[in-house]
Amino acid sequence: MVDSIYRSHIIICGGTGCVSSGCEEVQKALEDELDKQDLTDEINIVETGCHGLCEKGPVMVIYPEGIFYCELQPEDMEELVTEHILKDRIVDRLLYKEPITEEDIPSYQNIDFYEKQQRVVLSNCGRVDPESIKEYIAEDGYQAVGETLTTMTSQEVIDEVKEAGLRGRGGGGFPTGIKWQFAHDSEDDKKYIICNADEGDPGAFMDRSILEGDPHRVIEGMIIAAYAIGASEGYIYVRAEYPLAIERLEKAIEQAEEYGLLGDNLFESGFDFKLQIKKGAGAFVCGEETALMNSIEGKRGMPRPRPPFPAQKGLWGYPSNINNVETYANVPVIINQGADEYSKVGTEDSTGTKIFAITGKIQNTGLAEVPMGITMREIIYDVGGGIMGGKDFKAVQIGGPSGGCLPEEKLDLSVDYDSLIEAGAMMGSGGLVVMDEDTCMVDVAKFFLDFTQSESCGKCTPCREGTKRMLEILKRITAGEGKEGDIELLEELSHHIKSTSLCGLGQSAPNPVLSTIQYFRDEYEAHIYEETCPAGNCQELVAGYVIDEEDCIGCTSCVDVCPVDAIEGEKKEAHVIDTDECINCGSCVDECPVDAISQA
Missing domain, CATH: 1.20.1440.230 (NADH-ubiquinone oxidoreductase 51kDa subunit, iron-sulphur binding domain)
Structure with missing residues (x-):
């Protein structure tokens, strides 16, 4: 939300992926160029959270046209300002290119990656400044809290979540409303609400991106959950390796306190709620809720026997409820839309949307939010753009280390909790690793x-x-x-x-x-x-490589990539591999432009 009228708004992704790609340097170069052209007062630059298409970072969108630019470098900013801002000319070379046809796609909405997505939880990510509570409120933020605390009883809130069919987004998909009911029914003067942001799956970054891009949504969901179970204190347990998420959470909590949305007597309802951050040391086992509670208490992160369950005896022995980031982020949506409207998305037993971190041998790596019930084929080929290098799909690992690997014949499987478990996998938190024909x-x-x-x-x-x-x-x-x-x-x-x-x-x-x-x-x-590895990956089982002297053109490409200097030869002369030194890594095979290298 801005106080001035601008001719253009430039939205720059400031998520961790784009930060690592150099978005801060790009933004600085943009600001310098706008200042140079005396345009600073006419152009509004907004740093947002993740846009999802992490493969193409740094990215930006220029409004009102909605033009999407990607893979930006600081030196591109002079041309972008001169051509697009001053002359209304699209800079074609900075546009997103469709992976197969190489067609330029100017419009943000027309990129295939977004076409089958349904961004509900991520609706603000990539659109608003995550460090501005005003922008969150302008997008109906904290409206759900106001309605909950002024018009609903705690049981009515729980019933609404039950009716919506929300299931936990961080593991096995336990019904959220039922979990809240257990904590609500536990009789104790003291209760805790906890957010599990200890995202430890390799390749997973769903929770991190929500916290970085829309922290107020998570806080709002936690306030509603705390009211539902009767908790007056809450913790967000986030791993210390997420410095940007922690920084934005800290600012969001401070702003919510300033606006009277955290603290005492919220909305003059008599309900008090205080929230604080606990930084975790990054142990994967602390994603297990009882180990997480031990860690908050200052103990070693190790699980407790159950029963008693956390809803009966949790943090410091008091009834506690734990959900993950994405689960809480769904709660304001349910209150604002109503359970009936929310449950129209997804399947009967798996309602709403699910966020996936798509990685591996796929064209479009990044963050995608899709409706439950979509097929794996649609995620991989329509959203993900298919397999890199035109290779064949082999398997997809879903659910992180706790999940399973599904083959090609399962590509048309409905992506919902029960179907995945039946197939030998699980939803988990949403990590999705795609593998091609060369994977063992x-x-x-x-x-x-x-x-x-x-x-x-x-x-x-x-x-x-x-x-x-x-x-x-x-x-x-x-x-x-x-x-x-x-x-x-x-x-x-x-x-x-x-x-x-x-x-x-x-x-x-x-x-x-x-x-x-x-x-x-x-x-x-x-x-x-x-004693063979069909994929040719296991080095001890792979036959050595040889170079065909007639086909070799002596380009030295193989020499440059060999990690152990096992290839010899002069330029424009046939090369030779020293089989005693070769470790069978296959780097030379991938690099050879004339396919002159093969297994012996």
């Missing part, structure tokens, strides 16, 4: 198990020892030392660990192994019985 699925299982094994707190034996034994087996298999019975032993260990581990980390750790065995058993068998 045994190696993928080893990667994720290595992560969860190293993140195990060690409190319970099944997780501490069981995952270690499984990882040893997978390492043997990928090193060409697998033996008959290894697959069956992995399955047996997986089922024991899932059924006997103390917390969700151990209970879900075997999922990547079980799903890859279920859908890619032939790759395990090839590693064990044929």
